[in-house]
Amino acid sequence: MKVRPATVVLTVGLLSATAHAQYRCIENGRTILTDRPCSSEQAQGSAQPDGRQRNVIGDAANSAYATATGGWRGQAQYQATRAGVVSQEAHTVVPLTMEIDPQGKILGSSPENGCKLKGLATGLTGTVAHLDVTFSGCAYPGFNRRMSGTLAVYSAQKHAQLLLTGVSVGIGKVAESFDIRATLRR
Numbered sequence: 001m002k003v004r005p006a007t008v009v010l011t012v013g014l015l016s017a018t019a020h021a022q023y024r025c026i027e028n029g030r031t032i033l034t035d036r037p038c039s040s041e042q043a044q045g046s047a048q049p050d051g052r053q054r055n056v057i058g059d060a061a062n063s064a065y066a067t068a069t070g071g072w073r074g075q076a077q078y079q080a081t082r083a084g085v086v087s088q089e090a091h092t093v094v095p096l097t098m099e100i101d102p103q104g105k106i107l108g109s110s111p112e113n114g115c116k117l118k119g120l121a122t123g124l125t126g127t128v129a130h131l132d133v134t135f136s137g138c139a140y141p142g143f144n145r146r147m148s149g150t151l152a153v154y155s156a157q158k159h160a161q162l163l164l165t166g167v168s169v170g171i172g173k174v175a176e177s178f179d180i181r182a183t184l185r186r
Contacts, residue, residue, distance in 0.1 A: 064186045065155040068121065068129035072151070072160060073097045076110060076182035080142050083174045090140045096182055098162075100124070100151070106133055114139045119146075127153040131164065142168070142178055151184075160184045 064070070073096065080090035098108030100121045108117045119133030129151045138144050149164035162182040169175050 065153055065158050065160070066127070067124065068127065068151050068153050068160065069100045069102050069124055071097070071099050071186065072162075072184035073186075074159075074182050074184040076162070076180055078110075078113065078115075078138075078140070078143060078180050079178070080140065081177045083176075087140075087142075090142060090178075092140075096162075096180075096184070098184070100129065106131065108133075113143075115143060121151070127155065131162075133164065142176060143180075145178065147178065147180065149180075158185065 075093055076096035077093045080087040092113050094110045094112035096110045100106050104121045104124060106119045106121050115135050115138040117133045117135050121129040121131050123130045131151055132148050134146045135143050145166050147164040147166035151160050151162050153160045162184055164180040166178040
């Protein structure tokens with residue numbers, strides 16, 4: 001039997017993809033093999049390369065902090081400085097939730113202070129994502145602005161550090177700076 005090179009490459013590629021799949025997830029009624037933890041629906045278990053079932057719950061806990069994509073939640077501190085003085089009316093610590101999809105879209109909110117955020121994340125191949133987000137609906141109007149920063153994932157500690165900053169400077173205006181910091185978990 002004569003085997004075409006393209007057929008061999010395709011077969012090897014399929015075998016390679018299957019060997020690296022760690023999770024068997026059900027999404028929209030379909031079973032999908034993936035190297036990432038299951039998103040929202042139930043995990044079905046997965047086989048190790050030797051065919052034995054692996055502990056999906058334990059593996060998901062370990063690999064959940066391998067990437068910046070996915071859901072994050074925790075307490076966030078919102079702070080503003082005007083002319084070098086911390087604004088007490090702007091300072092608050094409230095719950096923040098944020099979701100980064102694999103394509104980089106960010107959606108999130110802090111309902112207690114009315115803030116909603118959306119934007120983009122870049123550099124999602126590692127454990128540090130660069131964020132460019134716009135806040136709206138915030139009770140303190142100074143936070144309703146575009147901000148940039150990072151989400152750094154610390155796998156061993158099972159958390160991520162969020163830092164977003166924004167500055168408002170202009171001729172004849174008092175300089176203002178804004179920052180949002182949080183320790184987030186899955």
